[in-house]
Amino acid sequence: MTFRQFAFNNVLRNKRLYIAYFLSSMFTVMVFFTFAIFAFHPAFSGGSINENALFGMAVAGGIIYVFSFFFVLYSMSSFLQSRKKEFGLLMIQGASSGQIRLMVFLENILIGFVATVGGILAGLVFAKAILLIAENVLIINESLNFYFPTLAIVVTFISFIILFFFISVFVSFILRTKKLIDLIKGDKKSKGEPKASVILAVLAALLLIAGYGTALYVKGVQVVFALIPVIVVVTLGTYLLFTQLSVYIIRRLKNNKPIFWRKTNMLLFSDLSFRMKDNARTFFMVAIISTVAFSAIGTLYGFQSYLTTGVKQVNAYTYTYHPFLGDSEEVISQDIRTINSVLEEENVETKMEMMDLHYFDVMDDDSGILIVKASDYNRFAALIGEKEIQPNKNEVIVVEQSSAILMDGAKASETLIQTPIALENGQKVKPTQVIESEVLTEINGYYIVNDTIYDQLGNPIRSDMSAAWQADNVENDPIIEAGRKIEEQVPHKVFAVDYTIYEINKAYGPILFIGLFIGIVFFVSAGSFLYFRLFTDLDEDKRKFQAIAKIGLTQSELKKVVNRQIALLFLSPIVVALVHGAVALTALSHLFNYDLTMESSLVLGSFAVIQIIYFLIVRYFYVKQLKSAIS
Numbered sequence: 001m002t003f004r005q006f007a008f009n010n011v012l013r014n015k016r017l018y019i020a021y022f023l024s025s026m027f028t029v030m031v032f033f034t035f036a037i038f039a040f041h042p043a044f045s046g047g048s049i050n051e052n053a054l055f056g057m058a059v060a061g062g063i064i065y066v067f068s069f070f071f072v073l074y075s076m077s078s079f080l081q082s083r084k085k086e087f088g089l090l091m092i093q094g095a096s097s098g099q100i101r102l103m104v105f106l107e108n109i110l111i112g113f114v115a116t117v118g119g120i121l122a123g124l125v126f127a128k129a130i131l132l133i134a135e136n137v138l139i140i141n142e143s144l145n146f147y148f149p150t151l152a153i154v155v156t157f158i159s160f161i162i163l164f165f166f167i168s169v170f171v172s173f174i175l176r177t178k179k180l181i182d183l184i185k186g187d188k189k190s191k192g193e194p195k196a197s198v199i200l201a202v203l204a205a206l207l208l209i210a211g212y213g214t215a216l217y218v219k220g221v222q223v224v225f226a227l228i229p230v231i232v233v234v235t236l237g238t239y240l241l242f243t244q245l246s247v248y249i250i251r252r253l254k255n256n257k258p259i260f261w262r263k264t265n266m267l268l269f270s271d272l273s274f275r276m277k278d279n280a281r282t283f284f285m286v287a288i289i290s291t292v293a294f295s296a297i298g299t300l301y302g303f304q305s306y307l308t309t310g311v312k313q314v315n316a317y318t319y320t321y322h323p324f325l326g327d328s329e330e331v332i333s334q335d336i337r338t339i340n341s342v343l344e345e346e347n348v349e350t351k352m353e354m355m356d357l358h359y360f361d362v363m364d365d366d367s368g369i370l371i372v373k374a375s376d377y378n379r380f381a382a383l384i385g386e387k388e389i390q391p392n393k394n395e396v397i398v399v400e401q402s403s404a405i406l407m408d409g410a411k412a413s414e415t416l417i418q419t420p421i422a423l424e425n426g427q428k429v430k431p432t433q434v435i436e437s438e439v440l441t442e443i444n445g446y447y448i449v450n451d452t453i454y455d456q457l458g459n460p461i462r463s464d465m466s467a468a469w470q471a472d473n474v475e476n477d478p479i480i481e482a483g484r485k486i487e488e489q490v491p492h493k494v495f496a497v498d499y500t501i502y503e504i505n506k507a508y509g510p511i512l513f514i515g516l517f518i519g520i521v522f523f524v525s526a527g528s529f530l531y532f533r534l535f536t537d538l539d540e541d542k543r544k545f546q547a548i549a550k551i552g553l554t555q556s557e558l559k560k561v562v563n564r565q566i567a568l569l570f571l572s573p574i575v576v577a578l579v580h581g582a583v584a585l586t587a588l589s590h591l592f593n594y595d596l597t598m599e600s601s602l603v604l605g606s607f608a609v610i611q612i613i614y615f616l617i618v619r620y621f622y623v624k625q626l627k628s629a630i631s
Contacts, residue, residue, distance in 0.1 A: 022115050024528040028068045029119025029160050031521055034130055035061040036152035071525050072167050101172035112164025196248035204245040207237030215587040223591040238287055242280040267561050282533045286526040287573040293522040294581030298603040300515040302596040304508050308501045315497040316384045316438035317468040335490050346482040350469040353379045358460035368461045370446035373454035380439045383470040396431040397448040401441055412445025423456045527614050530570050542629040549630045566619050574611050578604050
């Protein structure tokens with residue numbers, strides 16, 4: 001058997017550890033290759049996607065590449081940790097340190113080569129599906145047809161072969177510092193039960209409470225100023241949570257005899273306490289990486305929802321027309337004929353209403369306050385299904401928009417409700433109630449009065465007009481295309497809400513797409529870290545449970561202990577990350593004064609479900625390995 005065959009057989013014999021490393025590396029290569037397919041797609045050379053999106057993809061590819069370096073490095077260090085005794089035995093049998101380094105180098109090059117080729121092949125298999133998804137998310141007019149991405153293959157292959165080569169060299173260099181005695185006793189040397197400082201444990205709780213409290217308390221622009229301090233405090237608190245507070249809690253539980261001596265709790269707490277020193281840093285890293293993934297994707301998705309929903313809330317009508325100040329009746333009539341002509345051309349059936357807007361001197365304000373008669377309001381309300389209003393004689397209703405600010409930072413309603421309206425005969429009528437409505441949302445607060453009262457207001461100080469069209473039961477594409485043509489032919493006077501949302505999604509799609517892929521890479525990597533930590537200790541667990549089984553541990557008790565142990569080790573950092581992400585997204589909602597509960601629940605819930613499924617799969621194979629060792 002040659003030395004190369006020996007290295008190859010080593011990979012096969014350690015396939016349990018290498019399979020997670022291989023699949024995670026292959027997934028990373030596939031994601032990078034996907035970005036390369038987009039970047040070099042022939043359709044993009046024609047300008048169907050903006051340069052900022054291409055630049056964003058290039059940056060995302062760079063982030064994935066740099067992150068892949070550290071991910072692979074961490075993965076290899078986990079393998080070396082579990083194979084110390086193997087290296088020591090090889091040295092006893094005459095292998096030199098140079099031969100061991102060469103063996104590790106060849107093993108890593110082999111895994112890296114196969115993972116790179118596998119990632120490229122997987123990318124080619126799923127390329128068309130990914131291109132279809134990208135076509136819809138990026139909202140590209142042209143189809144992203146499948147092509148054979150020769151340049152993308154070359155760039156990906158060379159990039160990751162270089163990455164694995166340098167990782168292999170670096171890992172081989174690390175092995176020179178290990179002494180034989182350390183290698184032989186590497187998996188048997190006790191690192192001792194970790195000690196926990198009461199002061200640091202309390203500090204961890206205080207830091208997390210302070211960070212969470214600040215993030216949830218601040219509103220508006222204060223969120224931006226509190227961002228960096230909160231991140232620093234919560235990050236430090238998270239590190240102390242895993243290194244100090246969790247250890248302290250375990251020790252307290254161990255000292256509680258009714259809990260510690262109950263059934264199999266002694267096995268659970270003793271093992272957790274012993275492992276915590278090694279796992280604490282991994283938990284911290286997984287929690288932070290997962291928090292970044294959750295927060296990034298949640299922020300991008302939430303911000304897109306904020307933009308599109310905000311546009312819809314402020315503009316309830318499909319098309320809204322406002323002429324320029326000073327436009328003649330002839331110009332206005334021509335504009336409306338143009339709009340109707342485009343709608344007819346695109347087969348968009350709409351209902352239309354027009355209203356004269358008159359502003360009156362109510363508060364000695366040169367711009368005046370809009371007063372609308374009930375009949376005009378009801379015509380516009382009927383277009384969008386709003387409830388009609390029938391004010392009594394001498395009754396004045398104030399219409400409030402939630403975002404409307406009139407003067408001195410006060411809401412328009414707060415000022416208008418206290419201001420009576422003077423009539424021509426000298427009589428004054430006082431506002432009686434405030435309502436919220438989507439009618440004329442572009443106006444920052446106005447009055448609605450009975451038609452009889454409206455005729456007694458006198459002459460307005462200025463006048464304007466508004467026209468609105470509401471489409472019914474029409475497909476979205478004609479509405480969007482009509483909006484595009486109308487805004488081109490009647491520029492700066494028409495607001496087409498569906499076309500505006502389409503443009504927002506088109507501009508925002510690449511950012512969301514890139515952020516989603518980077519977040520998924522981070523999340524998968526975090527799950528792989530936990531897998532490596534868990535299976536690195538599998539051989540030691542086998543020996544331990546074999547010994548305990550000899551003194552009466554049953555299969556059901558084994559399964560119960562292992563399930564709890566894996567759940568605590570596998571899910572605790574993810575739970576912390578989910579809490580961090582929920583607080584971060586709540587703070588984001590305070591920044592924009594927009595409820596992100598649905599978006600946050602969708603993002604965090606999706607990741608939680610994925611992680612639970614991952615946990616169930618890992619638990620199944622882990623328990624199966626232990627049961628086979630005991631039987």
